[in-house]
């Protein structure tokens with residue numbers, strides 16, 4: 001009788017056996033196609049708290065009902081970053097599990113900011129566009145519009161568009177980071193010729209502080225641009241646990257063996273974790289009232305276990321509203337690592353509490 005566990009036998013068996021593939025290649029997508037992501041998930045208070053605590057998103061509105069009621073909610077809702085990751089996670093197996101680069105995400109809109117723990121969500125994507133990559137012949141570039149719905153009511157909760165490089169069927173490629181010969185780290189060059197001559201910081205965390213700082217830069221060679229003090233070193237929970245808790249099956253976050261041959265040589269952080277840390281740092285320096293939406297999101301380099309993520313913010317615009325509670329601020333947030341290299345950037349619009357509240 002064959003001992004399949006004999007090392008030579010097993011190695012031969014592995015060599016001959018076909019691998020049942022997961023995920024989709026570039027050729028599998030067609031424009032206009034709608035894909036229902038089978039799993040969906042139930043937003044749990046546990047995963048929400050794990051995400052918020054580990055990414056340093058400690059706004060009491062999302063932890064305590066009295067703080068939630070003070071800003072007009074009935075109870076603490078699900079945090080928008082966990083909601084976003086929970087809509088994206090179940091889509092990964094169908095869209096990007098094959099291991100393509102996450103090029104960018106745009107038009108992230110929260111349709112309901114009051115989603116409660118226990119809500120069951122259903123996720124659907126539509127293939128918006130696909131094209132071949134001119135720089136990387138092994139890949140194509142696909143853009144999807146993804147929406148998360150309340151499975152019970154059918155209400156749309158959150159939507160966004162995202163673009164990935166997706167491996168073509170032959171030959172397959174590994175993921176995890178840039179292969180580009182024009183890696184900025186290789187050149188060591190910094191070009192600050194386009195930067196304004198003066199950086200201004202807000203004097204406090206309220207809407208008026210951002211508005212006044214922004215007004216101070218008007219018609220001057222200046223920008224509201226500042227760093228956040230906190231940093232967060234990426235550990236195993238951040239890199240492997242958080243994507244898995246949202247059912248994100250991308251192997252680049254939890255399979256070191258597979259990633260050994262990739263440019264990073266090891267597992268890399270899920271971009272949404274990195275992003276959430278940067279946003280958590282920024283939110284710790286403001287009085288957030290409501291999250292409105294996000295855009296122009298890009299992941300510039302990979303992040304691995306041991307990297308420390310810091311935050312940097314620019315204020316792009318401020319707009320007073322009729323609401324006596326809060327005014328609107330549009331930020332651009334950046335995450336950067338211990339080598340001062342940007343790893344994420346994106347815009348965010350939020351209502352920020354007014355000082356009189």
Ligand SMILES: C/C(=C\C(=O)O)C(=O)SCCNC(=O)CCNC(=O)[C@H](O)C(C)(C)COP(=O)(O)OP(=O)(O)OC[C@H]1O[C@@H](n2cnc3c(N)ncnc32)[C@H](O)[C@@H]1OP(=O)(O)O
Nearest residue numbers: 096101103104133134135177178180270271299300301302
């Ligand atoms: C969720 C998830 C994975 C998943 O999903 O499951 C993850 O979290 S994973 C971890 C987080 N992530 C990373 O770790 C990536 C870090 N990052 C990098 O490693 C590099 O940044 C890069 C390899 C992505 C780019 O490398 P780069 O060399 O700078 O790439 P570029 O040459 O600028 O772009 C190449 C081609 O993409 C086109 N292109 C670029 N941007 C956009 C856009 N926004 N929309 C539409 N097309 C775009 C461009 O037009 C060019 O097209 P062509 O090939 O036709 O020329």
